[in-house]
Amino acid sequence: VEKIMSESNKDHKELIHLLHDAQKKFGYIPADSISQISRELKISESEIFGVLTFYKAFALKPRGKHLITICLGTACHVRGAPMIIDEFERKLGIEAGETTEDNLFTLETVNCVGACALGPIAIADGDYHGQMKMREVDEIIKKLKKEQGKDS
Amino acid sequence: MMDEFNATKLDEIRAKISESRKAKKTCITVCGGTGCHAYGCLEVAEAFKDEIKKRNLQDVIDVRITGCHGFCERGPITVIQPEGIFYQRIQLKDIKEVISETIINKKIVNRLLYTEPRTKEKIVLEKEVPFYKKQRRIIFGNNGFIDPTDINDYIALDGYKALVKVLFDMTSEEVIADIKASGLRGRGGAGFPTGKKWEICREVISDVKYIICNADEGDPGAYMDRSLLEGNPHSVIEGMIIGAYAIGASLGFIYVRMEYPLAVKNVTMAVEQVKHLGLLGESILGSEFKFDIHIFRGAGAFVSGEETSLMASIEGRRAFPKQRPPYPANEGMWGKPTNINNVETWANVPLIINKGAEWYSEIGTKNSKGTKIFSLVGKINNTGLVEVPMGIKLREIIYDIGGGIKDNKKFKAVQTGGPSGGCIPADKLDLSIDFESLTKAGSMMGSGGMIVMDEDTCMVDVARYFLDFTQEESCGKCVPCRIGTRQLVEILTRITKGKGDEKDLEKLNDLSKSIKDGSLCALGQTAPNPVLTTIRYFGDEYEAHIKEKSCPALVCKDLIIYNIEPEKCVGCLLCLKNCPVDAISGERKKVHVIDQELCIKCGACLDVCPPKVSAVSKYTGNKKDRILKKASRQRAKK
Numbered sequence: 001v002e003k004i005m006s007e008s009n010k011d012h013k014e015l016i017h018l019l020h021d022a023q024k025k026f027g028y029i030p031a032d033s034i035s036q037i038s039r040e041l042k043i044s045e046s047e048i049f050g051v052l053t054f055y056k057a058f059a060l061k062p063r064g065k066h067l068i069t070i071c072l073g074t075a076c077h078v079r080g081a082p083m084i085i086d087e088f089e090r091k092l093g094i095e096a097g098e099t100t101e102d103n104l105f106t107l108e109t110v111n112c113v114g115a116c117a118l119g120p121i122a123i124a125d126g127d128y129h130g131q132m133k134m135r136e137v138d139e140i141i142k143k144l145k146k147e148q149g150k151d152s
Numbered sequence: 153m154m155d156e157f158n159a160t161k162l163d164e165i166r167a168k169i170s171e172s173r174k175a176k177k178t179c180i181t182v183c184g185g186t187g188c189h190a191y192g193c194l195e196v197a198e199a200f201k202d203e204i205k206k207r208n209l210q211d212v213i214d215v216r217i218t219g220c221h222g223f224c225e226r227g228p229i230t231v232i233q234p235e236g237i238f239y240q241r242i243q244l245k246d247i248k249e250v251i252s253e254t255i256i257n258k259k260i261v262n263r264l265l266y267t268e269p270r271t272k273e274k275i276v277l278e279k280e281v282p283f284y285k286k287q288r289r290i291i292f293g294n295n296g297f298i299d300p301t302d303i304n305d306y307i308a309l310d311g312y313k314a315l316v317k318v319l320f321d322m323t324s325e326e327v328i329a330d331i332k333a334s335g336l337r338g339r340g341g342a343g344f345p346t347g348k349k350w351e352i353c354r355e356v357i358s359d360v361k362y363i364i365c366n367a368d369e370g371d372p373g374a375y376m377d378r379s380l381l382e383g384n385p386h387s388v389i390e391g392m393i394i395g396a397y398a399i400g401a402s403l404g405f406i407y408v409r410m411e412y413p414l415a416v417k418n419v420t421m422a423v424e425q426v427k428h429l430g431l432l433g434e435s436i437l438g439s440e441f442k443f444d445i446h447i448f449r450g451a452g453a454f455v456s457g458e459e460t461s462l463m464a465s466i467e468g469r470r471a472f473p474k475q476r477p478p479y480p481a482n483e484g485m486w487g488k489p490t491n492i493n494n495v496e497t498w499a500n501v502p503l504i505i506n507k508g509a510e511w512y513s514e515i516g517t518k519n520s521k522g523t524k525i526f527s528l529v530g531k532i533n534n535t536g537l538v539e540v541p542m543g544i545k546l547r548e549i550i551y552d553i554g555g556g557i558k559d560n561k562k563f564k565a566v567q568t569g570g571p572s573g574g575c576i577p578a579d580k581l582d583l584s585i586d587f588e589s590l591t592k593a594g595s596m597m598g599s600g601g602m603i604v605m606d607e608d609t610c611m612v613d614v615a616r617y618f619l620d621f622t623q624e625e626s627c628g629k630c631v632p633c634r635i636g637t638r639q640l641v642e643i644l645t646r647i648t649k650g651k652g653d654e655k656d657l658e659k660l661n662d663l664s665k666s667i668k669d670g671s672l673c674a675l676g677q678t679a680p681n682p683v684l685t686t687i688r689y690f691g692d693e694y695e696a697h698i699k700e701k702s703c704p705a706l707v708c709k710d711l712i713i714y715n716i717e718p719e720k721c722v723g724c725l726l727c728l729k730n731c732p733v734d735a736i737s738g739e740r741k742k743v744h745v746i747d748q749e750l751c752i753k754c755g756a757c758l759d760v761c762p763p764k765v766s767a768v769s770k771y772t773g774n775k776k777d778r779i780l781k782k783a784s785r786q787r788a789k790k
Contacts, residue, residue, distance in 0.1 A: 012467060012468040012469070013466065013467060013468045014468065015468035016448075016449075016451055016465065016468050017448075017449075019451070020410070020449055020451065050470060051468070051469060051470050054453060054470040054471065054627075055451035055452050055453050055471075056451070056452030056453065057410055057450075057451040057452040058451065072372070073372035073373050074372045074373035074529075074530070074567065074570075074601070074603045074614075074617070074618075075372075075373045075529035075530045075535075075603055077372075077614075077617050078530050078531060078603065078605055078609050078614070079530070079531070080755075083754060083755050086754055087732075087754065087756070090732055090754070091732075110411060111370065111372050111411075111454065111621065111625075112370075112371070112372035112373060112374070112375070112411075113186070113411060114186060114369070114374070114375030114378050114379075114411075114412065114527075115186050115187050115190055115224070115375070116224070116373055116375065116527060116529035116530075116535060117187045117224030117225045117227070117529070117535035117536060118187060118190055118191075118224075119529070121190075128186075128189070128190035130190055130191075133759055134730075134754070134755065134756050134759045134760075135730060135756070135759060135760060
């Protein structure tokens with residue numbers, strides 16, 4: 001019995017790795033991935049659901065084309081990050097954690113990206129924008145929209 | 153692969169590397185930490201390489217992208233070795249000049265040097281810069297010389313020498329005795345003696361044992377572990393292999409936050425290189441010892457930095473903490489003995505083995521040995537990572553190393569220990585930085601975040617910020633933590649909105665005590681610390697919010713107003729155009745006025761008003777009331 005236990009434990013260990021991989025591939029965790037992982041690892045879907053909703057890294061809905069992440073670390077907070085996030089929320093018309101209706105932008109917050117010298121920081125599609133001023137919010141959104149225009 | 157790979161081979165490799173590098177006398181090192189990345193260091197390094205190629209100098213000059221140099225404020229940072237010439241805020245347009253002037257003509261480019269803000273003196277050498285002068289960079293120092301993606305760089309600087317010494321000249325007991333004698337204590341926060349921890353785990357009899365490197369650096373405002381993993385991953389890996397040998401573990405895990413993509417990449421690469429060389433796996437360096445390391449990416453949960461939660465996470469479950477005892481040393485992952493240490497703790501290990509416990513224990517205070525890396529951030533002039541000997545005074549860190557407070561503002565407090573820590577006020581600036589003193593002051597060492605706050609920081613808002621954080625991150629297992637932190641946030645929010653009443657302080661104190669007593673893990677046990685220390689040291693700010701409905705630091709939106717000073721306004725229309733709700737009226741060259749009823753207090757007007765005009769001010773308390781009254785009188789007149 002112990003052997004079976006230890007083997008099943010090993011499989012369980014793969015769960016978070018697999019979720020990471022699915023998240024990376026699809027940008028979210030699609031429902032059929034959950035059933036597939038469930039069959040593969042012999043873990044109930046409800047347990048997988050429990051695990052993936054526990055961690056912030058996994059999303060159940062697809063994100064927008066552009067991901068804007070605002071750092072809310074302490075250093076950014078004391079340097080005015082709340083004003084920056086308010087401005088993004090106003091300009092995009094969504095709350096943090098949401099995606100715009102046209103699926104262009106997703107606005108998220110993160111606890112700290114560890115680039116505190118640059119606070120307050122906004123990360124737009126992987127590009128760090130340090131020492132953000134409120135008026136730069138619009139510039140970032142416009143720039144992303146312009147790129148979007150070029151692509152299509 | 154390399155069956156016959158052994159200690160002698162390692163020495164040969166080391167000699168070969170040093171020999172091959174002798175030809176290249178000059179080395180341009182470009183800092184590749186995340187801060188400098190954001191400033192564009194990669195383009196700078198590329199430009200150096202291109203320029204060197206153009207001038208056909210590639211055989212004599214080396215360009216190396218190294219780990220973090222720590223002085224993030226001044227990035228991108230470039231240091232020219234062996235002289236140690238320190239250039240800061242270097243731009244693409246400067247590259248040609250650096251090569252032609254400094255490298256070829258041996259002349260310094262003055263404008264790229266660091267200027268001491270007080271004396272205006274230009275400083276040439278990295279070690280002379282005040283930011284570095286008072287530091288003691290025994291762990292962090294090599295970051296600036298090593299390309300973290302190249303194991304040869306680490307080996308050339310005596311890397312894996314400690315491992316050889318341990319495997320062939322020392323028994324496990326001797327290693328543990330050495331670590332114990334050094335006085336090393338866990339750098340993750342709690343400060344448990346490392347040697348003792350190892351010994352407990354070693355003495356448990358089990359077929360399998362695990363070790364873990366905790367790199368789930370969740371404290372906001374702390375990033376030293378990330379810089380170590382990014383900048384010198386091999387020092388952590390070597391420490392782990394030595395620890396595994398001492399404890400008798402066969403498998404190790406590095407649990408690293410997924411929010412640190414560069415750290416994940418560099419440490420994964422480092423582990424592969426080590427495996428390839430035969431320093432991990434079966435029969436390490438020809439000895440009988442076998443050990444392997446797996447990398448585990450965290451998934452964004454603060455609580456997983458807590459040891460039992462972290463283990464649950466590696467097992468593929470929700471990161472819920474467990475009741476202790478049994479301690480992980482007896483029953484850890486999958487019920488097997490497990491030893492868990494923080495990144496910085498592991499990085500200390502090779503150093504202690506190489507230089508000896510006696511040398512190590514001479515640094516620091518009686519009960520806190522060695523150095524500690526802090527991330528000095530917030531309202532400070534020199535933001536960055538600083539490594540200081542234990543026992544240094546807080547004042548020395550903030551004023552001598554940190555260069556004082558930004559914009560000559562007044563120092564108010566420093567927050568240490570992340571969401572579990574507390575705020576230390578100005579009258580405690582002469583506090584000695586060690587485990588005991590910080591705890592006594594109501595804070596804690598924590599992982600090493602040090603967030604500086606000035607007169608413009610509202611301490612009630614800071615307490616609310618931290619509780620908001622812990623409330624969000626509470627895993628929900630223990631009721632006092634789950635519901636209690638939520639209640640704390642609600643009370644604090646009420647106070648910041650000017651709706652607090654005088655019984656609230658008492659309620660905060662009582663509730664905090666219940667949360668501390670009724671929670672399983674450190675998250676809940678320490679969550680109320682930010683509230684308790686701010687009440688203890690900044691009670692007057694709470695009183696102002698509650699009794700006078702004013703925010704002395706002019707932060708809490710509901711208690712302040714923005715006002716345009718008629719005598720200063722030049723009528724440039726800037727604020728008017730930038731106001732998102734059209735609350736500002738006025739004409740060119742005429743004084744602008746904010747309609748207080750429409751204003752959402754976003755601060756855009758203050759942000760855009762040119763500094764030499766600075767006509768926008770914030771008011772709270774009585775002054776605010778007077779301005780509001782005047783405005784409503786004027787409205788009535790119209």
